[in-house]
Amino acid sequence: MRDRMKYIGIYRVFVIVWMSAKFMLQLFWFHKTNRIWDEETKRNWDNLMAKQAHEYRVKSIRLGGLLIKFGQFLSSRADLLPQVFIKELEGLVDRVKPVPFSYSKKIIEEEWGGELGEFLEYIEEEPVASASIGEVYKASLKDGTPVAIKVQRYRVKEIFQMDFKALRIVFWMLRRFSSYGKKADLQALYREIVTVMSNELDFKKELQNGNHFKKRFKDMENVYIPEYYNDLSTQRVLVMEWIEGARVTDIPFIKENGISREQVARTLFDLCVEQFLYTGMFHSDPHSGNLMLKADGTVVVIDFGMVGEIKKRDASYLRMMIQGFILDDYDQVIDALYKMNFLLGNADTERVKKMLRETVDMYLEGDFTKLDATIMNDIMEDIQQFVKNQPIQLPADYAFLGRATSIIIGVLTAVYPQIDLMAWGKPVIREWMSGADSKYGFYKDIAADTARPLLSLPRALVSFLESGDRDREWSAEKQQNHMFHQFYLFYASLSFFTMIAGGVFGLYWYRSADLLLMWIGFGVGLMGAAGLLSFGRKHVKMMQAINTNRRGP
Template sequence: MESKKYIGIYRMYIIIWMSIKFLWKIFWFQKLNRIWDQETERKWEKLLKELATEYRQRAVYLGGLLIKFGQFLSSRGDLLPSSFIRELEGLVDRVQPVPFEYSKGIIEEDWQESMDKYIASIDEDPIASASIGEVYKAYLHNGTPVAVKVQRYRVREIFQTDFKAMRVVFGILNRFTIFGKKADLPSLYKEVVAVMSDELDFTMELENGNYFRKRFENHSNVYIPEYFTDLSTGRVLVMEWVEGTRVTDISFIKRNDLDREKLARTIFDLCVEQFVNAGMFHADPHAGNIMIKEDGTVVVIDFGMVGKVKREDVDHIRSMIEGFIIDDYDRVVDSLREMNFLLDDADTEAMKKMMRRLVSMYLSEDMSKMDATVMNDILEDLQDFVKDQPIQLPADYAFLGRAASMILGVLTAVYPQMDLVSWGKPVINEWMTGSQSKFGFYKNIVKETGQPLLSLPRALVEFLEDGDKEREWQQTKQQQTLWHHFYFFYAAVTFLIGSTILVASFFLPESLQEIPIWVLYLISGLSFAGTFLFSWKHASMIKNIS
């Protein structure tokens, strides 16, 4: 007799009732705790942890969409409290394996042939068992070892049932809770369905794997396994078997005398290249999906969950960074709006003020001492900021934040002494100014500050309006802004003077012909020297703060 967790009505009942119970507990907690003090905060954190723990336990029991949705929620720092997310981060996609007969039936149904025609032998105990697929080690008739990933028994039916339950839950949230006002829940539901449906189609994972294999084929220290296209279907994937272990296996690293710094740098470069450039990125880069071979080669597997950085968004992100550097938060907000990050009711003035405070606080720190702990603190602060603002991250960028957090954890385990600033600065500088940029960074800095005298009054008014506490936050940023305008303005003035005198020396009126020509050349030369000096100082300042 099959488990009742396969019964649609039962699954829907568990999911919907669990959601209603959670909402009820939250409602009564807020009803009974009108005064929010430290004790109330402690009780609130305890309640959130209990709810998240119950969700995780239900997800492990039911499998299906709940596990994947839990991983999706763990990336939504823009929607959920950090204590709830931390508990969900422990939701590992491992479930009890199904009997091998089920997997064999799916293989033969998709191949429309007996499995023995292509497979010489197969280990019936899976090496991995997750909510969507089982992975087995097998051998082809020519002796080639392969990994065979087979979709779990009735998983499509289970996911379709869970989608229906989730639609009811999202409807309740949208109609009866504050989430309906803070987030675009219908769009969020469509994203969930789209992302999870892609993972159910193994042909998508095949295409993703081939994409990454081609993208990193010239990276000598990185390897992507080959897929056997002729044996792969929508429910069966056959790929090259790679001998190795988890990249965080320190005993393996020491036993093979591998350079931990070099290994960490390879992972860092691999991931940063995906995160900052247009194209797909691996959205689930936990230690189980990043392997290492005995020779130190990094092997990346499992491309079922990917995100995409749009080409047009890369330019928007550059523009947003430029806005932060030159203290132009209108540009930052415009970029967020172009990327569809902002909801319709966004209070952009309040957002600009909060962003200015956040940037100013971090500018006052010694960023040369940044490590993974500091970086995690920054990511948590950003999550808190986003959650309090009318910002809803598209799924791809929520996954990007989750992936970045995962990689920090992996890097910390492999090489705790890493220097993120020295590693990252050349990459960001090249990204901001490189040929892939639609427009050069420094060219835009000049373009956007071509009217410094118009910017100075705005900066002065904001400074006067912000008050004493705000001035303390603004001090460093104001100094940078004023010096930025000072250098640019005097570089422009000296260039104008030098050019004017040089041109005028060829067309002197008769009344000025008694002025020695060498005097004019001297003045012009000094002016151009001033232009060079102010331009150099300006470029140095921009480089230091970028």
């Protein structure tokens, strides 16, 4: 009975809206009855968040449809939800009870315009995987080629459309009755969700994504993307090459086949660096179920239904933001955040700059030899606290990028627990920041920006970009370089104003026909010009020396 009820639109809308309204009332009552936030209040708050997340998780598994995908979306939003809520949703795996094979068979035959026997030698009626959008079956083509066939679930598009209506009502409630709704652009967030989720319902888009990634990574060693059968793939059916292997985190399989765990981790690391740092699409759901391992150690990537995209301008803005952190120029950071649509129009930029500076100092003054899941969780908690009272909204692609990064860190540490992400990441970040394809190339802008009044490079970020052997040396020289920078800048500025003032007085007394004062004025102006030239040249040489040392031999 309950299985049939989930296909009734008014029932789904009622369940989703009532659950959301109940959550909002519980939050309102909690804040109303807890004015003092002591340790006990925080524990009660965490318990309430965990209870709500658990209820959402249970209803999602029972109803399926958008609730599961939306829950996965929310698990990436540290800017929207507390970490304790996100932690519960991280266990929301997209595996649901399969529909009867007769439903899937009917869909395949409708899409192919003929009986299964006309196209397939055989098909296993029990799916190898069952998710909220589709089931995957193992089959064999007429020529004996084994394939995987992904079939859209029965009435899934209709279910998603009903859930979109319910979600619109929930967002209206948030805008009208919550403080978050008053500072966030919920209409833009709703549009992002509808666009992202609707794309997953069109297997033609997944086919295009899979072909794109296959072409993009065709030359990457130890990485393989399955072949897709374009002539058999439709909007509701996707046919791809069958891959024999195991999950990339299957340690017994790795040991049995004598595969190097470090090599597997390095392949995954390089694969993700190529996707997450450079322009183009990236796989936004790289969990172990979508990363397979063949017996020869080849990493196979599957399921390209959920992807994000880093546009060229986004990569430039990201470099611009990181450069602002390194140069201690938080005006540049704020400018980049606006351009990336992180900050909404009514943001208190001075407060945001102060909070950013304090957060960066707190984390980067520490000695983190490894970036592990615990540190990532701490950072996510602080991000959530940071944006709580600020008009900051994370665009969907950046949220998916953060989620994908967090997922792949977990996969990497499971495959190779000894991994040192800092050591692996230093040369990558250094190359990325100084890349020739970036108009915000770090070193290029340093040379062009020698007149900045503040070129105080924070110790931890600079050390991150430098090789480990030069860390102590640079730490010892930093204060001296900063002092000389300020010295040259001050006297160059003083010389410039002296030159201008002398020139103005010289011209004034020239027009007054007082030759003595005129020559004194011009003399002072020439002294200022000579000082500007001298101090400016020394300053430029110092910056060139710093640049040379930073690049290394």
